[in-house]
Amino acid sequence: MIEVKNIKKGFGDKLVINDVSAVMDDGKCNLIIGSSGSGKTVFMKCLVGLFRPDAGQILYNGEDFTAMSEEQRKEVRKEIGMLFQGSALFDSLTVEQNIQFPLNMFTDWSPAEKRKRVNEVLERVELKDANKKFPSEISGGMKKRVGIARAVVLNPKYLFCDEPNSGLDPQTSLVIDKLIKELTVEYKITTVINTHDMNSVMEIGDKIIYMYKGEKEWEGNNKEIIFSKNQRLNEFIFASEFLRDAKDMRMLEQAGKIDNNRNMDDLIK
């Protein structure tokens, strides 16, 4: 579990994260949503220690990450896997060399032990046949899978994914979402995902935190989000008039006030 308490982060006189508190649950996909510039990436970078917050606490298993010595922070970082936006693979390394990279950095395992672990993870993300390829030779969806494999190769307790679906088609996005969700449940990882993708929100959003201009505006799960009355959240999610109308119909239908089939037909016309 990660507990975030009242964190603030600014650049110059611009406050980007303003007094955000949240709990990221174990074995769950915790989604951070919000429009571009709302502070999702800055928030995530504070959580993984790439930015130091100006105020507040980030507790990993009850220990305050922000108050730790560099040595202690390094220990926590070993338990963190991160999938960067755009995958951030090393172009000059093959798929298996990319995945092995964290093992070279953080373990003193023998070459045979490393190879075994890399093969396990490659198999898990269904990339065994692509092990000798370079990033330029594989598709965007495969790159994401390599990024995920590299993020989980050290068996992290915490997994952070910044926009895991950016640049992918809806079906490939779904495959990536499902993989992240399965790994989260299988290994009881505390997963935090920044996303714009409403399909992800509905598919894997165990907990959803909606950020608006650097503040936490709403929190709930993928069932509650449909019926939320938060106006800003609704404007974000139901950005098109069509979806807003569809949502209103759904609510009326739930209340037993309309015959949904007939009215959905009217809507589509």
Ligand SMILES: Nc1ncnc2c1ncn2[C@@H]1O[C@H](COP(=O)(O)OP(=O)(O)OP(=O)(O)O)[C@@H](O)[C@H]1O
């Ligand atoms: N290193 C930095 N120095 C100064 N300002 C920054 C820095 N990083 C981010 N910002 C500012 O912080 C704000 C939030 O940026 P952030 O990247 O967190 O948004 P985001 O919600 O992740 O957006 P997107 O959905 O486009 O990825 C933006 O106004 C951005 O300009």
Ligand SMILES: [Mg+2]
């Ligand atoms: Mg971002």
